[in-house]
Amino acid sequence: MKISSRTEYGLRAMVALARMAGHERPVPLRAIAEAEAIPEPFLDQIMAKLRRANLVTSVRGVNGGYHLSRPAEEISVGELVRVLEGSLAPIACVDDADPDSASCDLYAGCHARSVWVRVTKAIARALDQLSLADVMHDDVPLQV
Numbered sequence: 001m002k003i004s005s006r007t008e009y010g011l012r013a014m015v016a017l018a019r020m021a022g023h024e025r026p027v028p029l030r031a032i033a034e035a036e037a038i039p040e041p042f043l044d045q046i047m048a049k050l051r052r053a054n055l056v057t058s059v060r061g062v063n064g065g066y067h068l069s070r071p072a073e074e075i076s077v078g079e080l081v082r083v084l085e086g087s088l089a090p091i092a093c094v095d096d097a098d099p100d101s102a103s104c105d106l107y108a109g110c111h112a113r114s115v116w117v118r119v120t121k122a123i124a125r126a127l128d129q130l131s132l133a134d135v136m137h138d139d140v141p142l143q144v
Contacts, residue, residue: 026065078127
């Protein structure tokens, strides 16, 4: 499974937003873009999508910007990824939201499909258990 730049930048932007202000004051888009080295026009598109999903709210005007719509502890990484990526399913036949997922002739009896169901559930569980606050305070070494 490959995560898009939109999701990578979206998570970084949300963590930066939580660190900079959380709920208290709006953070200008430019400040987030500069802090995270994200192209501002692309970040604008991401934030619009997050705003429509009620993960952030925006304030217009000279002192405007963005802030989280709820505390960082209440926003899961899974929710964020679903908003920006869509389904977490690595292949179409395990995507419950895809009406064509059952179009494969082997759908009902495919033994390989069970592998992808397990992978999808494991990914969802792992991402849903992480909040933005967890990511902000994560002390895991960044070596892979």
